[in-house]
Amino acid sequence: MNRKQEETETPSKYMNQMIRQQQKQLLRLLRKAGVMPDERIEVRDSELLIGLFSQIRRLPEFAEDKKKAAMLMHAMDTIFKFPVSRATVQKIYYRNKDF
Incomplete structure (x- = not known):
């Protein structure tokens, strides 16, 4: 994070994209494990x-x-x-x- 982002505490576009990708991966893994139904x-x-x-x-x-x-x-x-x-x-x- 750069200084401006640290002051406002808002994640960058890149960080938001990485978070969304990780969320999708987590959902896929939970569905695969049967923890979360894919219905x-x-x-x-x-x-x-x-x-x-x-x-x-x-x-x-x-x-x-x-x-x-x-x-x-x-x-x-x-x-x-x-x-x-x-x-x-x-x-x-x-x-x-x-x-």
């Missing part, structure tokens, strides 16, 4: 479900804090298995269309 709910109508979560994201509790909206997105991605790519899920989740 996600299959979704057929992706757009409707993602749209509903997107509506939750627009509640005042989430609108004030962008981290909470990102956490909701991550939780949705953890619980459900979508037949579309993660990029498509994010595009639907973050667009400004009402359902």
